[in-house]
Amino acid sequence: MLSWLVSIADTILAAVFTFIxxxxxxxxxxxxxxxxxxxxxxxxxxxxxxxxxxxxxxEFGIVD
Structure with missing residues (x-):
C-alpha cells in the first residue's frame, strides 16, 4: 500500500516539475x-x- 502511494506522489511531483x-x-x-x-x-x-x-x-562573451 505504501509503495503505491509513493509511486503516485512521485508521478505528481514529476508532472509538476516538468510543467514548471x-x-x-x-x-x-x-x-x-x-x-x-x-x-x-x-x-x-x-x-x-x-x-x-x-x-x-x-558583444556577448561567456567570460564577462
Whole structure:
C-alpha cells in the first residue's frame, strides 16, 4: 500500500516539475530573443552612482 502511494506522489511531483520547467525554458528563450540582436550583441544596462541608467549594445562573451 505504501509503495503505491509513493509511486503516485512521485508521478505528481514529476508532472509538476516538468510543467514548471517548461515555462522556465520558454521564458529563458523569450528573454534571450528580446535581449539579443542578430549580430551577437546583447543589451547591457548599468546604473551609475547618481542613479542614471545607461544601456548599450555589447558583444556577448561567456567570460564577462
Amino acid at each position: 520547467g517548461f515555462f522556465v525554458l520558454l521564458w529563458t528563450f523569450t528573454m534571450a530573443g528580446i535581449l539579443q540582436d542578430e549580430n551577437g550583441k546583447v543589451l547591457h544596462c548599468e546604473t551609475s552612482n547618481t542613479g542614471v541608467e545607461s544601456c548599450y549594445m555589447k
